[in-house]
Amino acid sequence: MLKAYVDLISQPSRALYIFLKFTQIPHTIQHVALxxxxxxxxxxxxxxPFHTVPAIDDGGFLLSESVPILQYLCNKHNIHSLYPKDLQQRAKIEAFTHWQHLNLRYGGSILFVALFSQPASGKMPIDEKSVQLGVKVLKASLERIEQIYLKETPFLSSDSLSIADLLGVCEVLQVHVGLGMDVLTHYPKVAKWVELVRESVGASIFDDAHSFILKAGEKVRKMEVSVPKL
Amino acid sequence: MLKAYVDLISQPSRALYIFLKFTQIPHTIQHVALxxxxxxxxxxxxxxPFHTVPAIDDGGFLLSESVPILQYLCNKHNIHSLYPKDLQQRAKIEAFTHWQHLNLRYGGSILFVALFSQPASGKMPIDEKSVQLGVKVLKASLERIEQIYLKETPFLSSDSLSIADLLGVCEVLQVHVGLGMDVLTHYPKVAKWVELVRESVGASIFDDAHSFILKAGEKVRKMEVSVPKL
Structure with a gap:
């Protein structure tokens, strides 16, 4: 049976976790505590060997990197609703998944490391230059999502949910829930999209996946780390 | 006819350019001077609307992001040699293309901006912190390619050329040719792989694609920018 190696503190791990619960592909979850x-x-x-989560072992076939994992599982189990066979629709989904790395994911990760991981491991003071860079990249990314990706459709690439949405929302919530940094108020389409993705996969699956990062967020608030505004 | 928008100073633009010349898909090249x-x-x-190259216009279908562009064209034109239909082989190729963004591409891009783009636009002194970060990320990335990706196969994901190799080699040569920074001597498998990819697509196509970045490299040498060693 498929083994999925995840840590729910990790954005793409949560995307895979939600995907597996939602699609009901038979699997076992192996928690890897970073x-x-x-x-x-x-x-x-x-x-x-890349030390990263998520990763899978599918009957001996080993694969890392969240996006190829989701694509492989959709292809294998014919889940065309989340990753269509139509070449143009597929390409649009893939375009977001590649764009995110050096944009949404990069900005959010810089902030999460600077304002959570490092303070949590005792490293102070907070690196203000990193925080500034993180805010700048994250803002630009949210603007692109608001103004381009969600310009004409409720989901990132079309009128229906895809793997791009699962990945994207988990990145947005890393800072929103994990750091308690409000990234939704100024981006109404993004806020609506996050809620729509939550409803589409089911609130109980979605909230279960985010319960761990919610606890992490409470820890940040106890550390009294000053979280910037967007 | 397919229109490909590229700037040959850009790594992924060169990968697309080489791909189009090699596969002989009918196209026109539109140069976009960054x-x-x-x-x-x-x-x-x-x-x-993302301001990036490469991008394509395929009879009205607009697409950005190099990897989805290559995948879309392989799917459309049945170029299964470079992007196999086998799900596991395909996933291995995709894993490299996603991994590279925040590793090989990130490290090389930091160095190229710090040691070429900024000095070329008159911005001095060089930001040494960026250079240190770029070297660190690039070294770690080259080690992973040498020790993991090329451990058992001459190409990144198998015994034959794929789109992953085109993208990867263009990233490596951005610093090697563009900055004149020797990144091959300490990584013999990487050096062999670069040459093998060059031979596989044809030296004339490959060298043509790199002629512009080679000129840029000469400019760096004239500026007498101090390029770090790996």
């Missing part, structure tokens, strides 16, 4: 360094242990490196 | 700000002009934004 905070305990489990991704660096020899046992996990046999699964993924 | 240094002249042509990617910010209204005319180009109608093609790609």
């Amino acid at each position: 905070r305990k360094g489990e991704h660096n242990k020899a046992e996990f490196l046999k699964i993924n | 240094r002249k700000g042509e990617h910010n002009k209204a005319e180009f934004l109608k093609i790609n």
Whole structure:
């Protein structure tokens, strides 16, 4: 049976987790606690020498990187609703998944490391230059989503949910829920889209996936880290 | 007919350019000079509101992001040699194309901006912190390629050329040719792979695509910018 290696603190891990619960592909979840360094242990490196989550072991076929994992599983299990066979629709979904890395994901990750991971591991003071860069990249990314991706459709690439939406929303909520940094008020289409994705996969699956990062967010508030406004 | 919008100073533009010459898909090349700000002009934004190259207009279907463009063209024109239909082989190729963004591409781009684009536009002194970060990320990326991707196969994902190799080699040569920074001596498998990809697509196509960045490299040497060693 498919084994999915995840840490729910990780945005793409949550996207895979939600995907598996939503599609009901038979699987087992293997938790890899990044905070305990489990991704660096020899046992996990046999699964993924890149040390990253998510990763899968599908009957001996090992694969890392969230997007190819989602695409592979959609292809294998004929889940064309989330990853259509039509070449143009497919390409539009893929375009978002590649764009996000050095935009939405980059901006959010800089902020999460600077305002959560580093303070949580005792590293202070907070690197203000990183925070400024993170805010700049994140704002530009949210503007692009608001003004281009969601210009004419309720989901990123079309009128229906795709793997791009699962990945994108998990990135947005990393800062919104994880850092308690309001990234939705100024972006009404983004806010509506996040809620629509939550409803589409089912609120219970969605909220379950985000319960761990919600706790992390409470930790940030206890540390009294000053979180910037967008 | 397919229109491909490229600037040959850009790594993924070169990958698309080589791909089109190699596969002989009928196309016209539209040069978009980033240094002249042509990617910010209204005319180009109608093609790609994200301001980036490469982009394509395939009979009215507009697409940005190099990887989806290559995948779309392979799917459309049945070029399965470069992007196989087998799900596992395909997933391995896709895994590299996603991994590269925040690794090989990120490291090389930081260095290219710090040591070429900024000095060329008159911005001095060089930001040493960026250079250090770029070197660190690039070294780690080259080690992963040497030790993991090329561990058992001459190409990144298998025994034959794929779109992943075209993209990867163009990233590596951005610093090697563009900055004149030797990134091959310490990585013998990477060096062999670069040459193998060049031979596979044909040296004349490959060298033509890199002639512009080679000139840029000469400009760096004239500026007497100090390029770090790996």
